[in-house]
Amino acid sequence: MAGKANRFRGMVAFKAAVLMVSASVVVPSVVCQQRSTVVPAQPIQPKFTEITSALGVRFQYRASHTFRKYLIETMGSGVALFDYDNDGRLDIFAVNGALLNDPTPRGSIPQKAGPEYWNRLFHQKPEGTFEDVTEKAGLQGIGYGMGVAVGDYDNDGYEDLYVTAYGGNRLYHNNGNGTFTDVTDRASVGGGGWSTGAAWVDLDNDGLLDIVVLRYMQWDFEDIWCGERKEGSRAYCTPDVFHPISPLVYHNDGNGHFTEVSQKIGIAQAGKGLGIAIADYDRDGHIDVFVANDSVPEFLYHNRGNGIFEEVALPSGVAVDGEGRSFAGMGVDFTDYRNDGLPSLLITDLATQVYAVYQNNGDGSFTYESYPSGIGRMTMTHSGWGVRFFDYDNDGWKDLLIAQGHDLDTIQLTFPNIRYREPMLLARNTGKGFVDVSGDAGPVFQEPWVGRGLAIGDIDNDGRMDAVVTTNDGPLHILHNDTTSPNHWLTLKLVGHRSNRDAIGALVKIVTAQGVQFATVTTASSYLSSSDKRVHFGLGLDSTAKTIEIRWPSGTRQILENIRADQILQVDEPSATANERPRN
Amino acid sequence: MQMGSRPYPSPALSFHARYRCTLAVIIGALAIVSVAWAQGGVGTLLEQARDAEKINDYATATRVYEQALVLSPGNLEVLKRFGVLEQTELKFDSSISHLQQVLARESQYSEVNFFLGMSYFGKGESQLAIQSFELELENAKPHPRCRYYLALALQSTGRLQDAISQLNQTIANNPNDADALYELARMHKNASLQAIERLKTIDPDSFQLHALMGEVYAEEKRYLEAIREYRSALDKRPNAQGIHFSIGVAYWAQRQPADAQKELSLALKENPGDAMTNLYLGDIAVQEQRFQEALTYLLVAQKAHLEVPQMHVLLGNCYQALHDLENAKAELLAAIHADPGAAPPHYLLAQVYRELSNPEASARELNEYQSLLKSDADKAFESRNNSYRDSK
Numbered sequence: 001m002a003g004k005a006n007r008f009r010g011m012v013a014f015k016a017a018v019l020m021v022s023a024s025v026v027v028p029s030v031v032c033q034q035r036s037t038v039v040p041a042q043p044i045q046p047k048f049t050e051i052t053s054a055l056g057v058r059f060q061y062r063a064s065h066t067f068r069k070y071l072i073e074t075m076g077s078g079v080a081l082f083d084y085d086n087d088g089r090l091d092i093f094a095v096n097g098a099l100l101n102d103p104t105p106r107g108s109i110p111q112k113a114g115p116e117y118w119n120r121l122f123h124q125k126p127e128g129t130f131e132d133v134t135e136k137a138g139l140q141g142i143g144y145g146m147g148v149a150v151g152d153y154d155n156d157g158y159e160d161l162y163v164t165a166y167g168g169n170r171l172y173h174n175n176g177n178g179t180f181t182d183v184t185d186r187a188s189v190g191g192g193g194w195s196t197g198a199a200w201v202d203l204d205n206d207g208l209l210d211i212v213v214l215r216y217m218q219w220d221f222e223d224i225w226c227g228e229r230k231e232g233s234r235a236y237c238t239p240d241v242f243h244p245i246s247p248l249v250y251h252n253d254g255n256g257h258f259t260e261v262s263q264k265i266g267i268a269q270a271g272k273g274l275g276i277a278i279a280d281y282d283r284d285g286h287i288d289v290f291v292a293n294d295s296v297p298e299f300l301y302h303n304r305g306n307g308i309f310e311e312v313a314l315p316s317g318v319a320v321d322g323e324g325r326s327f328a329g330m331g332v333d334f335t336d337y338r339n340d341g342l343p344s345l346l347i348t349d350l351a352t353q354v355y356a357v358y359q360n361n362g363d364g365s366f367t368y369e370s371y372p373s374g375i376g377r378m379t380m381t382h383s384g385w386g387v388r389f390f391d392y393d394n395d396g397w398k399d400l401l402i403a404q405g406h407d408l409d410t411i412q413l414t415f416p417n418i419r420y421r422e423p424m425l426l427a428r429n430t431g432k433g434f435v436d437v438s439g440d441a442g443p444v445f446q447e448p449w450v451g452r453g454l455a456i457g458d459i460d461n462d463g464r465m466d467a468v469v470t471t472n473d474g475p476l477h478i479l480h481n482d483t484t485s486p487n488h489w490l491t492l493k494l495v496g497h498r499s500n501r502d503a504i505g506a507l508v509k510i511v512t513a514q515g516v517q518f519a520t521v522t523t524a525s526s527y528l529s530s531s532d533k534r535v536h537f538g539l540g541l542d543s544t545a546k547t548i549e550i551r552w553p554s555g556t557r558q559i560l561e562n563i564r565a566d567q568i569l570q571v572d573e574p575s576a577t578a579n580e581r582p583r584n
Numbered sequence: 585m586q587m588g589s590r591p592y593p594s595p596a597l598s599f600h601a602r603y604r605c606t607l608a609v610i611i612g613a614l615a616i617v618s619v620a621w622a623q624g625g626v627g628t629l630l631e632q633a634r635d636a637e638k639i640n641d642y643a644t645a646t647r648v649y650e651q652a653l654v655l656s657p658g659n660l661e662v663l664k665r666f667g668v669l670e671q672t673e674l675k676f677d678s679s680i681s682h683l684q685q686v687l688a689r690e691s692q693y694s695e696v697n698f699f700l701g702m703s704y705f706g707k708g709e710s711q712l713a714i715q716s717f718e719l720e721l722e723n724a725k726p727h728p729r730c731r732y733y734l735a736l737a738l739q740s741t742g743r744l745q746d747a748i749s750q751l752n753q754t755i756a757n758n759p760n761d762a763d764a765l766y767e768l769a770r771m772h773k774n775a776s777l778q779a780i781e782r783l784k785t786i787d788p789d790s791f792q793l794h795a796l797m798g799e800v801y802a803e804e805k806r807y808l809e810a811i812r813e814y815r816s817a818l819d820k821r822p823n824a825q826g827i828h829f830s831i832g833v834a835y836w837a838q839r840q841p842a843d844a845q846k847e848l849s850l851a852l853k854e855n856p857g858d859a860m861t862n863l864y865l866g867d868i869a870v871q872e873q874r875f876q877e878a879l880t881y882l883l884v885a886q887k888a889h890l891e892v893p894q895m896h897v898l899l900g901n902c903y904q905a906l907h908d909l910e911n912a913k914a915e916l917l918a919a920i921h922a923d924p925g926a927a928p929p930h931y932l933l934a935q936v937y938r939e940l941s942n943p944e945a946s947a948r949e950l951n952e953y954q955s956l957l958k959s960d961a962d963k964a965f966e967s968r969n970n971s972y973r974d975s976k
Contacts (some may be wrong), residue, residue, distance in 0.1 A: 240964035297957070314950055317935075322873065323901065324931030324953065352839045371873040380839050416808045417838050 044393040046441040047482040056129045063473035064100035069236045074407040076452025076472035078147035078528030082159045089124040090457045095145035104221040109167035110144040147528030151200025151209045155501040164195035189250045189258045197276040199524035202500045204307045208252035209500045214273030217242040239295045244270040266309040277334035277525040279343035287505040292329030292347045318358045322368035327353040331527030335389040336518040337398040348384025351418040355379040374433035386454025386527040390465045394487035394538030397429035403451030421448035457532025463489040488539040488565035497575040499553040509549040512542040539565050626656045676707040698727035713737040791820035807834040841868045859888030870898045875905035893922035912936045927956035
């Protein structure tokens with residue numbers, strides 16, 4: 001792609017001039033709840049360009065559609081944006097399906113019958129194009145893949161991969177030399193059933209990432225006819241006709257082994273989980289977990305701080321919509337899009353349900369805000385999956401990007417105004433609500449896809465957030481952010497030492513002349529996907545961040561002052577002594 | 585269904601089937617009458633004939649009736665029973681002859697006009713059938729299926745409205761008369777299709793035809809086509825009342841609230857007090873969390889005393905959002921009373937109780953909500969199992 005390389009900038013990783021504050025020193029708390037004074041800026045024309053082919057990425061997701069319409073064919077897959085070789089450039093890992101026979105006997109575990117079904121790892125080369133390194137990395141995978149979660153579970157400085165699938169999951173340890181080793185059996189994290197979204201998170205703050213693995217439902221390959229009994233009208237069954245199933249939670253024992261603890265710690269409600277997101281919603285210093293369930297009430301697991309969780313979605317007001325109806329929760333993001341210090345929720349679902357927005361009230365409760373936020377009317381006839389808040393125009397307000405497309409390929413037979421294939425949705429956060437700017441964001445937002453997975457990250461390190469999107473039985477798409485603006489930005493790569501090395505769960509507060517913003521370090525959220533762990537802030541016209549305050553999972557608070565904008569800044573967690581850092 | 589095919593069997597084709605069903609009823613009725621009559625030789629013969637008819641041995645029954653007439657020439661009950669038997673065997677001419685002999689002696693002999701009408705109807709002489717059925721209806725206690733068959737006979741002569749009137753009377757007497765309901769539905773549908781065809785003949789681009797086709801499509805949930813037809817109707821007659829409402833409802837059903845609101849607002853200008861228009865507008869406003877505006881609409885709708893449980897839910901939603909918690913509670917309790925199996929009102933009521941600082945009641949409602957959700961889930965799973973069994 002002409003000119004593409006010029007747009008890429010080498011990542012500038014600075015060791016910050018750190019003003020370290022020990023946990024015992026009283027400082028202004030990072031958790032203060034204050035309405036931001038960030039002023040809504042004049043709208044900036046968004047522009048995204050599809051550059052997949054130009055970057056040399058060719059990936060086709062194989063759903064293996066059958067006449068019998070097994071539900072698994074509708075799900076699509078996840079994608080990860082992560083830097084597996086620590087060269088400062090994001091790489092891409094895409095999950096693929098497997099061959100389904102028609103019919104597929106009950107009890108079958110589909111297998112990848114050839115290279116066209118392989119999962120794929122694409123390495124970003126210095127000039128910004130990608131090369132397929134799947135075989136070298138040993139990441140072809142097995143089974144009918146679903147999701148991916150990125151996390152450095154052994155704190156060795158290299159990102160590892162957990163890949164979910166129907167019939168068993170795999171944990172791939174990153175060897176640091178461009179190869180991965182399947183350590184599933186040794187780690188005892190294979191699971192079973194139909195696994196979907198997964199999230200690495202240090203549930204007990206011991207410095208080691210644990211993993212929460214959602215499962216969809218109790219399901220097998222059965223020949224169940226759903227829809228009208230006439231030719232061309234057979235439809236995929238709704239989740240209502242299958243029983244829910246509990247998630248799996250693997251505690252990292254620190255020796256390469258994990259222990260399943262879902263019942264022990266209380267993350268064990270039977271649901272129909274797809275999307276997972278983490279945030280400390282009540283700012284008590286302990287990370288909480290949200291699960292987007294399909295067609296049954298959503299789950300919010302509140303961390304009581306003693307390693308035990310309680311499910312509080314219903315009393316907190318996030319289990320169902322504003323009228324008490326459950327919806328088809330797919331993807332989720334749990335982010336402070338209002339710049340008030342409180343993470344709020346957005347959950348994607350199917351057409352006619354409108355995407356659910358829950359505003360965090362700060363007292364442990366949430367208010368259903370789909371319509372006041374502008375999302376309700378915008379999404380009435382849309383079906384959403386992968387979703388992330390991100391500041392595409394660096395104006396200091398986190399906008400929204402959503403992958404869309406219905407699950408039923410026959411939907412137009414019954415609802416002519418609802419589409420199976422839909423363009424992506426880009427919604428601008430005005431500071432007072434969201435407006436649909438998809439129509440102005442480039443031709444890629446006119447292309448109808450069966451969108452599913454979505455990961456966010458600054459692929460070319462130019463300070464503008466890009467995206468990768470998977471489609472069901474279709475290709476992977478890379479959306480490059482070409483938005484031109486005078487706004488500044490700052491990206492932080494946090495490195496934990498007492499905390500988990502990825503700093504997952506760390507809370508970052510940034511103060512500029514315009515106001516305050518907050519972000520939580522996570523690779524989770526969205527749908528089956530894993531995004532760049534680095535936290536990105538748009539600073540508007542401010543060229544300096546007055547302060548950056550970090551609350552690390554270990555409890556350590558750290559303040560940086562007068563940080564100049566437009567850089568990717570590595571921030572190391574202050575460590576008392578090397579011996580205190582948890583290691584495997 | 586292919587073009588030109590008929591959705592239902594014609595009366596002539598289905599006559600025999602209907603007739604045999606009717607005969608079973610008649611035989612039962614006659615059995616009661618014949619108990620008193622079975623005296624002496626004729627009575628014994630009638631018993632024998634009845635036994636033969638029960639096992640469909642019509643030849644034996646015929647011989648027995650002929651013996652009875654030899655034994656008692658001109659016996660009215662024998663003639664009647666013989667005529668009915670002949671009707672069963674589709675020997676309409678001889679049936680009519682025997683039944684007319686009865687009526688010549690006694691013009692209102694029990695149910696004979698009905699059976700005569702049936703024989704005429706079977707023979708395809710609908711006018712004579714109608715006359716006989718009408719005479720039967722003059723009896724103090726006419727045959728219970730007489731009016732139903734009169735309706736069929738009237739329909740076969742093209743007197744659709746008269747037929748519908750007779751069926752309505754039949755249903756008034758027996759609201760669960762499935763046959764009558766079925767025929768009534770058929771007739772209305774046929775009447776609609778006939779009217780549409782006539783409208784097409786008069787002017788294929790008329791206001792009336794477009795408006796009517798809009799309704800037909802809306803009934804079939806083909807909302808895009810319905811809206812297109814309604815719009816064509818409006819092009820013909822921009823000030824036509826009710827069309828904006830219909831378009832608004834179609835948009836509402838399509839989950840296009842912005843378009844629905846626009847059309848329903850135009851409908852409201854036509855008729856500000858219309859309950860349904862206000863209800864739809866209230867629903868949209870509640871969905872979009874514009875509660876004060878919604879309340880204005882819903883209070884107008886409420887005055888019409890619509891029996892719609894959802895209206896209580898909407899009102900409860902509004903009052904809760906506007907912090908009028910006692911009214912919210914009252915409306916949600918009314919919603920639960922109107923539809924005890926609906927889960928959402930319990931969820932909303934739990935929120936109201938929480939705001940009323942009544943955590944026990946709130947928890948109770950949440951429990952009830954979860955219980956109803958679980959019940960719904962169990963039903964769905966059961967439905968799936970049934971479907972699975974069907975597919976096997």
